Amino acid sequence: MRLWNNFLEFRQRVLSYKVWRIVFSKYTIVTLIFLLYLLLDTNNLEQWFRTGSTLRSQERQIRSYREEIKQTEEQLTTLQSNKDSIESFAREKYYFLEDGETVYIVE
16 A cells, blocks of 8 residues: 555656656557557558558559550450461561571571
8 A cells, every 4th residue: 555655646746747747648648558559469550561562562563464465465456467467476576487598586
């Protein structure tokens, strides 16, 4: 009981100073507890930021894949529409050649 009384006296002396009143106010204490909860919880702020970063990188990857698909579809329609385009594509991309031709690759 004496220990409790000493604590109450100490608390009263500390709270008498205006700065300490702000520090030990119930709102400050609740805010600090909430911030500690955010930092120490399993779904903490670090995990939240990491997940957001992963999500943004995956969205960028999805956009790039969609652009590749669009380009491939355009190339496919071009190849399906003209026989000469198929031949030129095969020669350029896969180095196809006709009998008696020699291919020189210049890079």
